Amino acid sequence: MTKFWSDTVRRTEPYVPGEQLNDPDIVKLNTNENPYGPSPRVIEAIQSELTRKLHLYPSPGVETLRDSIGRNYNLDQDYVFVGNGSDEVLAFSFMAFFNQDAAIRFPAVTYSFYPVYSKLFRIPYEQVPLNRDFSIPAETFFGAEGGVIIANPNAPTGLYLDVNTIEDIVVNNPDQVVIIDEAYIDFAPASAASLVQHYPNLLIVQTMSKSRSLAGLRVGFAIGDPGLIKALIRIKDSFNSYTVDRLAIAGATAAIQDNTYFRTTTEKIISTREWLIPEMKKRGFHVLPSRANFIFASHYKAPAEFLYHNLKQQKFLVRHFNKPEIDGYLRITIGSDEQMAHFLDAVDHILSSADLAVRD
Ligand SMILES: Cc1ncc(COP(=O)(O)O)c(C=O)c1O
Structure with a gap:
């Protein structure tokens, strides 16, 4: 019953965190976690x-x-x-x-x-x-x-x-x-x-x-x-x-x-990012020049929401924000080389099987 809520609770609009699904087969590329685990x-x-x-x-x-x-x-x-x-x-x-x-x-x-x-x-x-x-x-x-x-x-x-x-x-x-x-x-x-x-x-x-x-x-x-x-x-x-x-x-x-473990794993993520960005561009994505452990990308044909749902079906979870300025984009966490190679296979599969008109 909301009648017991304080004014503070009433005016609060909580943050919505990225999904944490219980499916063990899902590759989580939605909350910028590190694929290598701790030292x-x-x-x-x-x-x-x-x-x-x-x-x-x-x-x-x-x-x-x-x-x-x-x-x-x-x-x-x-x-x-x-x-x-x-x-x-x-x-x-x-x-x-x-x-x-x-x-x-x-x-x-x-x-x-x-x-x-x-x-x-x-x-x-x-x-x-x-x-x-x-x-x-x-x-x-x-x-x-x-x-x-x-x-x-x-x-x-x-x-x-x-x-x-x-x-x-x-x-x-x-x-x-x-x-x-x-x-x-x-x-x-x-x-x-x-x-x-x-x-x-x-x-x-x-x-x-x-x-x-x-x-x-x-x-x-x-x-x-x-x-x-x-x-x-x-x-x-x-x-x-x-x-x-x-x-x-x-x-x-x-x-x-x-710091040795930290440097090794961080460098791996950076090199995966630098390899992934041109691969995404080859597939028709506009990718911002990221300096983080994720990329922000938009496809010239496939709407972001469509890609989000289809990637989820292929067991890849990425983040899509339903906000007007950025709803054409997906935020994709950099995983391991192997995860990202499988991710690109999933992207290829989705793009080749979809009948897409070029977006404005
Ligand atoms: C920009 C930014 N700041 C802060 C955080 C919070 O991180 P944590 O509370 O896990 O330290 C995040 C998490 O994704 C973030 O993206």
């Missing part, structure tokens, strides 16, 4: 933690993990915050840095959680239209009234802004916090984390779900000036002292320390 050291670390202290609360400060993340960026742990997936880190950041009396800015096509958090926390927002080629017009983010959030590479387009452009946006918003959501940055040229010691208004948010292959463990983190990190800790400690559990701390710490 074997993660499994060892979790197993050893399992046999030890599950009856005790984890450390609320999550020092070991923050320290390990900081080391990768030559930063002290007071520059690092960790949370239960980067979605939680983003939600806390909206609460910590944005207000109800000034509009924040984010691109009109981006991660659809941003408008959800804005509505949940009653933060006004402006959605900045993208250029025709889906690139982000950086100058339109200068002088934002209430702050900025940009996914880089952007989702679901995969397009990347270089560090100088991010720096321009940060410099041109000296009194507001600029959040850069770098969920996919390890598949791109460079993180803007190198800037946090120079700009107290820059917060970088990253996840261990993609390049570290730990979507099931739920660990994300933020890197920023200790003043920003303190604000995030205040929010967390007003909400739940232990957002990251013992198994997640053990597994994520092992993952962040195993």
